[in-house]
Structure formats: C-alpha cells, structure tokens
Amino acid sequence: MLIHNAKLEVSKILQKEGSRSILLVCGNSFRRQKLYGQLCGVIKSVGAGLTEFSDFEPNPRYESVVKGVELFLKNQCDFIIAAGGGSAMDVAKCIKLFWNMEKDRNYLEQDIVENGTPILAIPTTAGTGSEATRFAVIYYEGNKQSVGHPSCIPEYVLLDASLLESLPEYQKKATMLDALCHAIESYWSVNSTEESKKYAAEAVREILKYRKSYLENDKTGNEGMLKAANTAGCAINITQTTAGHAMCYKLTSLYGLAHGHAAALCIAVLWPYMASHTEDCIDPRGEAYLKETFRDLAREMYCGSVDESIKKYRELLAELCLEKPRLKDAKELDILKGSVNPDRLKNNPVLLTEEKLKELYQEMMQGN
Numbered sequence: 383m384l385i386h387n388a389k390l391e392v393s394k395i396l397q398k399e400g401s402r403s404i405l406l407v408c409g410n411s412f413r414r415q416k417l418y419g420q421l422c423g424v425i426k427s428v429g430a431g432l433t434e435f436s437d438f439e440p441n442p443r444y445e446s447v448v449k450g451v452e453l454f455l456k457n458q459c460d461f462i463i464a465a466g467g468g469s470a471m472d473v474a475k476c477i478k479l480f481w482n483m484e485k486d487r488n489y490l491e492q493d494i495v496e497n498g499t500p501i502l503a504i505p506t507t508a509g510t511g512s513e514a515t516r517f518a519v520i521y522y523e524g525n526k527q528s529v530g531h532p533s534c535i536p537e538y539v540l541l542d543a544s545l546l547e548s549l550p551e552y553q554k555k556a557t558m559l560d561a562l563c564h565a566i567e568s569y570w571s572v573n574s575t576e577e578s579k580k581y582a583a584e585a586v587r588e589i590l591k592y593r594k595s596y597l598e599n600d601k602t603g604n605e606g607m608l609k610a611a612n613t614a615g616c617a618i619n620i621t622q623t624t625a626g627h628a629m630c631y632k633l634t635s636l637y638g639l640a641h642g643h644a645a646a647l648c649i650a651v652l653w654p655y656m657a658s659h660t661e662d663c664i665d666p667r668g669e670a671y672l673k674e675t676f677r678d679l680a681r682e683m684y685c686g687s688v689d690e691s692i693k694k695y696r697e698l699l700a701e702l703c704l705e706k707p708r709l710k711d712a713k714e715l716d717i718l719k720g721s722v723n724p725d726r727l728k729n730n731p732v733l734l735t736e737e738k739l740k741e742l743y744q745e746m747m748q749g750n
Contacts, residue, residue, distance in 0.1 A: 392421065392502065395538055396428045399500055401461035403431045405454050407474040408465040410436055412506060417542055421463065433457040438473045444490065444522040450477040451489075462501045464536070467557070468510035468641075472518040474501055475534040479518075490522060496533040503536035506545040508596070508607040509557025509642055511564055511615020513539045517622075526631065526723075535619070541612065543604035546596075552640065554597060555702045560642030561611035562589050563649050566695075567624040568617035569679050570656075570672070571729050572665040581617035583682045585610050590683065593698070625722075625730040626652055629739065632721035636714065637707035647706060650696055651746045656732040657688050665731040672731050709747045718743045 396404070404425050412418055425432045435453050438446035454462075454477055464474030480489040482497045503513035512518075517530045546554070565585035568578055588610035595603025629652070630644035639647075657676050663669040680691035709715070719739040727734055734742075 392540070393424045393428055395500075395502065396425070396430060396461065399461055401428075401430050401500075403433065403457055403459045404461045404463060405450075405457070405459040405474075405477070406432060406434045406463045406465065407438075407450065407470050407477065408434065408436055408463075409467070409470055409506075412465045412470075415506075415545055415548075417504070417545065418465075421465075430461075431457065433459060435473075435477075438469060440469050442469050442473045442476075442520050444520050444527070447473055447476045447480065447520055448489070450474075451480050454481050460499065462499060463504065464501060464513075465504040465506060467505070467507045468512045468519075471503060471505070471510065471512035471536075472520060474503070475512075475518040475536075476520055476529055479529060479531055479534050490527055490529070494531045494533070496531070500538065501534070501536040502538040502540060504540045504542065504545070505608065505611070507549065507553065507557040508546060508604070508611040509560040511561060511611050511613075511618065514612050514615030515619040517619075539612065541605075541608050543601060543608050546604040546608065547599055551597075552643075552704075554599075555704065556640035556642035557611070558589065558593060558596065558607060558642070559646035559699075559702075561585065561607070561614045563626050563642065563645040564611075564614040564618045564623065565589065566649060566653075566679070567626050568614070568621045569682075570675050570731050571621035571624050572731050573621040573729055574675075575620060578617050578620035579678075581613050581620070583678075585614035585617060586679070586682050588613065590698075622729050623726065625727055625734055628722045628726035628730075629718075629742070631723075632718050633707060636717070639707065643704055646699055646704075647746050648742075650699055651742045653695065654692050655738075655742060656730075657692065659732055662733040663731055664728075664733050675731070707747060709744070715740050715743055 435450050437449055462474050464471050478499050479494050483489050483492045505513050513536050516532045516535050520527050565582045569582040592603045592606030596607040626645050626649040629648040633639050633644035634641055660669050660672050663672045665672050676688045680688050683691045685691040685694055719736050
C-alpha cells in the first residue's frame with residue numbers, strides 16, 4: 383500500500399494495526415529530517431511507545447541484526463518502521479523474519495516462519511527499491527548473505543520526495559543508476575514475466591523522463607524518480623537481478639564505488655556483449671525471444687535499434703561524469719571474476735564463463 387500523507391495516514395495505519403510499541407530502524411541522518419519529528423508526534427498521539435535502532439553499518443552485519451532483534455523483543459515491539467536506504471530496509475526486514483526464531487541458534491540456519499509483524503517502509507533514496515522486494519542482504523563473517531521471504535515485503539510504503547532534497551549529488555546519481563540497472567536487468571532476466579516486464583518498462587521510461595529534473599533537485603523530478611525506483615523494485619521482486627549486479631559487489635569494496643555506480647559500469651560492458659552473442663542464450667525461451675527482448679527494451683528507451691539503445695545508455699552514463707576504477711594489479715581481475723555469484727548468473731540470459739567475466743572487467747577498467 384503506497385501512502386503519501388504521513389501525519390494522517392500513518393496515524394490511521396497504527397490505529398488499524400492496534401500497534402502499541404514501534405521499532406524505528408533508521409540511519410542517524412533521518413533524525414535531521416522534518417518527517418522524523420512528524421512520525422514521533424504521530425506515534426505519541428496514538429499512545430504507542432517508540433524504540434529507535436540505528437546501530438548498523440552501510441553493509442549491515444549479522445551481529446547488528448541480532449542486536450536489533452534483542453531490542454525488538456526487549457521492548458515487546460509489534461510494528462516496524464524502516465526509514466533509510468537499502469541498509470535500513472535490509473536490517474528491518476531481517477529483524478521481522480528473525481524475531482520469532484530460536485535464539486540459541488544462528489538465524490541464517492533456520493527456516494523462516496511467517497509472522498504478522500507489519501513494516502512501514504520509508505525510502506530516503508530513489509534507488510534500491512528495497513521497499514518493494516522480498517529480499518534482504520546482510521553480511522556474516524564477511525560474506526554476503528541473501529535472505530528472502532514474501533512475508534518481508536513491507537505492508538506499507540511512504541513515498542516522501544522531500545527526503546531526497548538533502549542527498550549529496552553523487553548519492554543521487556548512484557541511486558538513480560541502481561534503479562535503472564534494476565529495471566534493465568529485470569527486463570532481460572530469464573525469470574521475466576509479462577507482469578515484470580510491464581514494471582521494468584515503466585521504470586525505464588520514468589527514469590529517462592525525470593532524470594534531469596531529479597538531478598536538478600526539482601520536486602516533480604524527485605517525486606517521479608522515487609516512484610520509478612519503487613516500480614523497478616516491483617520488477618526485481620519478481621525476477622531478481624542478473625549479471626550486472628552479480629559483477630558489481632566486489633567493485634564496491636575494492637574501489638570504494640557506490641553500489642549503483644558499480645552496477646552501471648558493469649551494464650555498460652555487459653549489454654553490448656550480450657546483444658552481440660545471443661547465440662549463447664540460456665533463456666529457455668530461446669535466442670529469437672532474447673533478440674526480441676533486446677529490441678523491445680530499445681523501443682522502451684525510445685530508440686530505433688539495440689545498438690542505439692546501448693549508445694543512449696552509455697551517453698547517459700557519460701553525462702554523469704562518474705569516474706571508472708583503474709586496475710592497480712593484474713591479480714585484481716582474478717579476484718573480481720572469482721567474486722561473482724554463480725547462482726545469480728543463472729538469471730542472466732547469456733552464458734558467461736569466468737574468462738569472459740575477466741575480459742569484461744578488463745574492458746570496463748580500460749574504459750573501452
């Protein structure tokens with residue numbers, strides 16, 4: 383359920399749910415937003431208690447989620463508000479999924495048993511679309527862990543464009559690119575459906591429509607981009623992401639790139655390769671279907687050919703003036719190719735070997 387009037391609608395939701403104790407999962411920066419004070423006022427007005435949890439990292443660790451679960455239980459919370467980017471969403475989702483599990487065993491090793499704790503998600507960036515998905519990412523002993531269950535899709539989503547106004551320029555660019563990559567990857571995923579393609583196509587069109595006004599911090603542009611990111615989230619909730627995202631994770635830690643920035647660089651080399659190697663199609667619907675998918679995606683971008691759509695994408699990326707990482711040691715290519723999750727590559731419509739991944743990384747580093 384998408385909502386827009388915070389004071390009125392959040393009050394109605396809390397009363398409808400009969401909530402008495404709220405856990406607010408948020409980053410410290412959210413407390414400087416006007417909406418934070420409004421939420422606190424609404425929670426107080428309905429007579430509910432408020433517990434705040436911010437003790438987590440940008441790439442949240444399992445141990446941080448455990449602290450959140452302990453706080454949730456200690457204060458007998460019955461409703462979760464997640465306000466922030468992807469990390470806050472991931473932590474909130476995991477707290478919901480874990481709180482009713484056995485406490486003396488690793489939560490990641492247990493089966494998820496659905497519970498009725500509602501989540502209100504308030505994205506503060508237009509990018510991750512996490513407020514619309516059944517997935518969460520946390521790190522255990524340094525390794526990325528994907529947690530997923532349909533019951534962690536937030537029941538309520540508040541889209542407030544004013545939250546985007548204070549974002550740094552780089553963060554706005556990177557999160558927009560994350561949303562665009564979600565939409566593009568979902569469109570060509572082997573898991574795509576008629577429904578997911580409608581979401582992905584709409585997101586692509588809206589991102590292209592609002593990108594300039596969004597980067598100018600115009601209210602209409604911020605509203606449009608926030609909705610487009612949510613729509614892209616609806617698409618990947620069905621399909622998951624593909625090779626672009628699978629390739630980007632190690633780039634963020636090795637070179638300090640934002641997630642969306644890294645994903646966009648990967649797509650820039652991946653897209654032309656796949657379009658010219660459709661004979662290596664692994665989508666069960668076949669090569670002809672994949673070729674048509676690339677042509678359809680080009681039309682959604684208002685382009686007359688696949689080559690034109692790739693060129694348009696690369697020009698958009700160039701307009702943002704984002705730096706490309708430079709190879710410091712040839713061994714880094716082996717680290718990068720070895721970091722790619724093979725399960726995520728199964729979602730990709732074109733076969734990619736480790737050697738091909740290494741070549742794509744090298745091409746990206748060289749700026750070709």
